[in-house]
Amino acid sequence: MAWSREETIGRDEMRRIQLGKLQKTVAYVYGKNAVYRKMLDERKVKPEDIRSLDDIRKLPFTVKQDIRDQYPFGLFTASMEDIVEFHATSGTTGKPVVVPYTRNDVELWTEVMARACTGAGITNKDIVQNIYGYGLFTGGLGTHYGAIRVGATVLPMSGGNSQRQIMLMQDLGSTVVTATPSFLMHLHEVGLQMGVDFKKLKLKTGLFGAEPWSESMRQAIQEKFGLKACDMYGLTEMIGPGVSFECHEVRDGLHVNEDFFYPEVIHPETCEPLPFGEEGELALTTIGNEGMPLLRYRTRDITRLNPAPCACGRTLVRMDRISGRTDDMLIIRGVNFFPSQIESIILKRQGVSPHYMVVVDRQGSMDEVEVRIEVTEDFMAKAGGDVLKGSGQEILKNVATARQKIENLRRDIKDMIGITAKVTLVPPGTIPRSEGKARRVEDKRPKGIRTGRS
Numbered sequence: 001m002a003w004s005r006e007e008t009i010g011r012d013e014m015r016r017i018q019l020g021k022l023q024k025t026v027a028y029v030y031g032k033n034a035v036y037r038k039m040l041d042e043r044k045v046k047p048e049d050i051r052s053l054d055d056i057r058k059l060p061f062t063v064k065q066d067i068r069d070q071y072p073f074g075l076f077t078a079s080m081e082d083i084v085e086f087h088a089t090s091g092t093t094g095k096p097v098v099v100p101y102t103r104n105d106v107e108l109w110t111e112v113m114a115r116a117c118t119g120a121g122i123t124n125k126d127i128v129q130n131i132y133g134y135g136l137f138t139g140g141l142g143t144h145y146g147a148i149r150v151g152a153t154v155l156p157m158s159g160g161n162s163q164r165q166i167m168l169m170q171d172l173g174s175t176v177v178t179a180t181p182s183f184l185m186h187l188h189e190v191g192l193q194m195g196v197d198f199k200k201l202k203l204k205t206g207l208f209g210a211e212p213w214s215e216s217m218r219q220a221i222q223e224k225f226g227l228k229a230c231d232m233y234g235l236t237e238m239i240g241p242g243v244s245f246e247c248h249e250v251r252d253g254l255h256v257n258e259d260f261f262y263p264e265v266i267h268p269e270t271c272e273p274l275p276f277g278e279e280g281e282l283a284l285t286t287i288g289n290e291g292m293p294l295l296r297y298r299t300r301d302i303t304r305l306n307p308a309p310c311a312c313g314r315t316l317v318r319m320d321r322i323s324g325r326t327d328d329m330l331i332i333r334g335v336n337f338f339p340s341q342i343e344s345i346i347l348k349r350q351g352v353s354p355h356y357m358v359v360v361d362r363q364g365s366m367d368e369v370e371v372r373i374e375v376t377e378d379f380m381a382k383a384g385g386d387v388l389k390g391s392g393q394e395i396l397k398n399v400a401t402a403r404q405k406i407e408n409l410r411r412d413i414k415d416m417i418g419i420t421a422k423v424t425l426v427p428p429g430t431i432p433r434s435e436g437k438a439r440r441v442e443d444k445r446p447k448g449i450r451t452g453r454s
């Protein structure tokens with residue numbers, strides 16, 4: 001059962017609603033905000049030029065840097081008298097993104113989160129232990145508003161304090177837990193030390209998000225806690241959680257609340273909108289926000305859209321679980337791939353270590369890819385035993401076993417990713433180590449053509 005009528009309407013009616021709201025949004029930002037007016041004037045677009053949903057292509061994209069450039073109030077379209085709440089991103093890489101909410105924005109947020117809660121099967125009979133952080137982070141309050149709207153009893157725990165979390169979970173009989181998957185796994189470890197069997201508690205549902213998580217993580221959580229785990233997606237720039245959610249009945253893609261957040265999947269390089277079913281970068285336009293609407297905001301998240309109605313009865317378009325971020329993606333001769341794909345190839349082969357570097361360069365008009373992979377100490381010793389002189393590099397170039405290994409890796413990469421790469425084996429310890437996030441890519445191409453990366 002869906003929470004609201006709009007979740008089950010036909011595609012034609014949805015498109016009519018979306019067009020009306022898009023036209024209203026463009027007129028609203030044009031009339032209210034000088035930055036937006038300038039942006040649209042530069043592209044010679046007037047609000048009345050938006051006559052069909054396809055006309056969204058006339059609008060400019062916005063990126064995180066556009067919001068940062070206007071920090072903190074430049075993109076606001078509501079006056080402070082009408083703003084009732086602020087939230088913000090963590091801002092680990094610079095100034096945070098501060099998002100203002102009017103009363104109507106809080107109402108919108110409550111509505112989309114009520115849909116997400118209903119999607120997860122939460123009702124007025126449930127006790128929701130909300131472990132998302134309360135504060136500037138949107139997870140806590142967003143979930144709080146939605147759970148109250150469906151009539152559930154909220155236990156506003158916020159994060160941390162594992163032992164107390166477990167005690168109250170037992171004593172009050174929480175039936176739903178909402179948290180990041182990684183915190184729940186941590187809670188399980190603490191519970192084990194306390195001698196708690198989570199499967200014997202009353203938990204039946206979990207609503208998870210705020211970080212990427214895999215199907216295998218879902219299986220692990222369900223087994224350890226004896227609950228059904230549902231995914232939800234959102235981002236502070238849009239409103240917080242509630243952009244899309246899984247239904248507990250089917251759990252095959254996340255239903256996008258597309259009457260509030262208009263989704264497009266675009267080619268990260270050309271920015272051309274892609275047809276349904278093709279993978280690319282998710283761009284979202286808010287078609288209901290008052291405080292700080294955003295036009296075609298590039299999320300950098302990789303997904304694809306599926307318009308087929310779901311067996312749960314909802315007709316909202318579905319998006320795949322996020323498969324990666326464009327920040328990490330490379331586009332080589334039109335083929336997209338993530339360095340992590342190279343990692344999985346290397347891990348399957350003997351004699352090479354997971355220390356590698358992808359070097360991309362452009363020769364004329366062609367992108368050239370070289371994958372440098374370290375061999376293990378053991379492999380090196382054996383190779384060196386055959387040839388007594390020369391540097392490690394020369395040994396690896398000349399020894400027959402190394403040449404065979406290079407050929408195998410080259411074929412693996414071609415089979416899996418579809419690009420022909422030059423594979424170079426390098427001696428152990430020669431790829432620079434990093435204490436933080438490993439640096440896997442050296443892109444020597446001119447900046448303009450390596451799109452999707454900043």
Ligand SMILES: [Zn+2]
Pocket residue numbers: 246247249250251255310311312313314
């Ligand atoms: Zn569904």
